[in-house]
Amino acid sequence: MPDLITRFAPSPTGYLHVGGARTALFNWLLARHHGGGFLLRIEDTDRLRSTEEACTQLLEDLRWLGLRWDNPQLVYQSRRRATYDAIIAGLISRGLAYEAYESTEELDALRRQAESQKRSFLYRRRTLTPVDIDKLRAEGRTPVVRFVMPVEEQRFADAVLGKEIVMPADEAQDFVIRKADGMPTYHFAVVVDDAEMGTTHILRGQEHLKNTFYHIALQEALGYARPTYGHLPIIMNVDGSKMSKRDRDKKIRRTAQEWLKKSGAKVDAIESTASLPPGQVTEWLADDARQLDFADQSAVMRVIGMRESELPEILVHDFRRNGYLPETLLNFLALLGWSPGGNLERMSVEEMTQRFDVSGIGKGNAKFARDKLLAFNTEACAAAPIDRLVTAMRDFLSVNPDSPLTRADDAQLACLLQMKKGFRTLREVEETTRFFFIPDEQINYDPDAVEKVLKRNDGHGLAALRDLGDILAQVSPWEHAALEAAVKQYCEQKQLGLGKVAQPIRVAIAGSTISPPIFESLEFLGKQRTLQRIDRCLVNTHAQGKIP
RNA sequence: GCCCCCAUCGUCUAGUGGCCUAGGAUAUCUGGUUCUCAGCCAGAGGACAGGGGUUCGACUCCCCUUGGGGGUACCA
Numbered sequence: 001m002p003d004l005i006t007r008f009a010p011s012p013t014g015y016l017h018v019g020g021a022r023t024a025l026f027n028w029l030l031a032r033h034h035g036g037g038f039l040l041r042i043e044d045t046d047r048l049r050s051t052e053e054a055c056t057q058l059l060e061d062l063r064w065l066g067l068r069w070d071n072p073q074l075v076y077q078s079r080r081r082a083t084y085d086a087i088i089a090g091l092i093s094r095g096l097a098y099e100a101y102e103s104t105e106e107l108d109a110l111r112r113q114a115e116s117q118k119r120s121f122l123y124r125r126r127t128l129t130p131v132d133i134d135k136l137r138a139e140g141r142t143p144v145v146r147f148v149m150p151v152e153e154q155r156f157a158d159a160v161l162g163k164e165i166v167m168p169a170d171e172a173q174d175f176v177i178r179k180a181d182g183m184p185t186y187h188f189a190v191v192v193d194d195a196e197m198g199t200t201h202i203l204r205g206q207e208h209l210k211n212t213f214y215h216i217a218l219q220e221a222l223g224y225a226r227p228t229y230g231h232l233p234i235i236m237n238v239d240g241s242k243m244s245k246r247d248r249d250k251k252i253r254r255t256a257q258e259w260l261k262k263s264g265a266k267v268d269a270i271e272s273t274a275s276l277p278p279g280q281v282t283e284w285l286a287d288d289a290r291q292l293d294f295a296d297q298s299a300v301m302r303v304i305g306m307r308e309s310e311l312p313e314i315l316v317h318d319f320r321r322n323g324y325l326p327e328t329l330l331n332f333l334a335l336l337g338w339s340p341g342g343n344l345e346r347m348s349v350e351e352m353t354q355r356f357d358v359s360g361i362g363k364g365n366a367k368f369a370r371d372k373l374l375a376f377n378t379e380a381c382a383a384a385p386i387d388r389l390v391t392a393m394r395d396f397l398s399v400n401p402d403s404p405l406t407r408a409d410d411a412q413l414a415c416l417l418q419m420k421k422g423f424r425t426l427r428e429v430e431e432t433t434r435f436f437f438i439p440d441e442q443i444n445y446d447p448d449a450v451e452k453v454l455k456r457n458d459g460h461g462l463a464a465l466r467d468l469g470d471i472l473a474q475v476s477p478w479e480h481a482a483l484e485a486a487v488k489q490y491c492e493q494k495q496l497g498l499g500k501v502a503q504p505i506r507v508a509i510a511g512s513t514i515s516p517p518i519f520e521s522l523e524f525l526g527k528q529r530t531l532q533r534i535d536r537c538l539v540n541t542h543a544q545g546k547i548p
Numbered sequence: 549g550c551c552c553c554c555a556u557c558g559u560c561u562a563g564u565g566g567c568c569u570a571g572g573a574u575a576u577c578u579g580g581u582u583c584u585c586a587g588c589c590a591g592a593g594g595a596c597a598g599g600g601g602u603u604c605g606a607c608u609c610c611c612c613u614u615g616g617g618g619g620u621a622c623c624a
Contacts, residue, residue, distance in 0.1 A: 009624090010624090011623080011624050013624090043624065045623090045624080046623055046624070048623090049623075049624085100622095104621085104622070107621085107622090108621095111620085111621095114549090114550085115549050115550075115620095116549080117549090118549055118550070119549080119550060120549080120550040120551065120620060121550090121620080142622095144622050145622095158553095161553075161554090165552080165553085166552095167551090167552090168551095171551070175621095176621085176622050178622085179622040180622055181622075183622085185621090185622070185623090185624090186623070186624045187624095190624085205618090206552095206553065206554090206617080206618060206619095207617095207618055207619070207624085208618095208619095208624085209552065209553065209618070209619075210551080210552060210553095210618085210619055210620085211619085211624090231553085231618095233553090233554075233617085234617065234618070236616090236617080238558090238559070240616075240617090242617090332560090335560065335561075335573090336560070337560090337561095339560090339561055339562070341562070341563090342562065342571090342572085343561095343562070343571070343572040343573080344562095344572090345560090345561085345572075345573055345574095346573090362554095362560095362561080363553080363554055363555090364553095364554050364555060364616085364617090365553095365554070365555095365616075365617055365618090366559090366560065366561090367559060367560080368559095368560095369558090369559045369560065369574075369575080371559080371574060371575055372559070372560065372573070372574040372575075373574095374574090375573080375574055375575085376573095376574090378586085378587080382587080420585090420586080421586090421587080422585090422586050422587030422588080423585095423586065423587085424586070424587090428585085428586075432585070432586085453584095487583095497583085498582095498583045499582095499583050499584080500583090501583080502583035502584070503583070503584065505583090506583080506584060510584095512584090512585095513584050513585080514584055514585045514586090515584070515585080516584095516585090517582095517583070517584085518583055518584080519583085
């Protein structure tokens, strides 16, 4: 057994949040740095929020990031009821825990009352006679179990904050350890499981700072060793708001409402086009508290013409779908709150592991600014060997199955990646090269591009395109060097800059003013398809009139 | 309301009493390169929240104010 054991203990509520990913990463780095163990546990004691699908998604994200856990058998808290119950029975028999019967409403009233007196509400044990208990039970109340918190000062040393955190005796209160539905609360399960799993170090979010007093009191009552605690600062949005999984849903909701207003379409049109059950979108739009699941979100987005890149990236899965490399995300996340010291920033996973140290973790909250992540990703992609990029592209396509690039073979992907070198994300590669894989007749010409490049200046662009169609037809072999030579010769002849000639070809083959370098693009597209697209473009543009 | 944590360029951060006229990254701006987008190259501007102490000397230590964040659940 290694002498340092960390763990990551998420609740399965869907794809992994970047905040959770960072917590996992720090625990993983700490374990790896010391040659210790990193364990995974699923905290699914909230029956309403936990689903099996969510759990699968969570594990998928951790695997994608490369954060491997060491326990082949995952620990699910929901399957450990018997263990918890036995320990709770022991506490009750020792007088360290007891049943309490107040309803939620009664407790709320007490809290409000305390607040009106400008103090905080603390639950302390009230003595109940057997007669009282019979009466409460007769009323049909199901008790919770509360732990008898010792009324004394509690303190622990926080490894991240670098100081002792103290709770004075008069803040002690008896907290719930078993809910009325029989499930343990988080506070109880976390303490028991960490002890049984041999956890020695716990890095977790700062929202748990004050819970730690409950946990150490429980550890003392149960004779467990106290792990080292470190509370991590929280990751915020750039505007200072909390980064929430709901931001995604909110944004889709807002865009859908705008779309409905603008297009004048009915809600059920969205439902039928997206092939969702009738009423689902209607109910979702009517109720702010509702959320669509991932697949349904995508379906709605397709109908209202919303692109993935318009969504706030909150989940690890969002970054995967938008074409970031996992190692880049890890590097960036690590630097959100941790610094190895000095000016070192770009690090491989190995370097991070080597240098990781809890004392280098910052104490203040950090805002999640994407532009720096983008820069990291650009650099990492530029530095990555081509086969790494092909693998990453395959992975990207596996979570973007609608992309026409799924039809490309590995050699083609490698070629695209090389043509687009300097790209920022794999999504950018996808968006700027998908025209290669779309049937010629499905190329849409961007009206602005057609106007600017082909029609403006008395149709010089169109004229050039017509000439080039004939010139390109003569080029052999169909390779970028030969193509370049032919086109440049034409430029010289006509006293034209290359830009005046390349752009019309670009619009003709890609439908827009953006593509990989033009001669390589022509080579990739092939002679026949290039000439077909030029013809089609000429015909289409003529059909719209205004031809010189 | 009550309790707790935190505070360096827009953002992420380096800095642990003199090395700081505060370093890096990113973003921004200006120039250059290029067939588009991106990239690349060169340069510029930009921060120690405020006020008190302590000290020969404070970005660094202490206190207060302000600001930000968290908790205050039979959620985790």
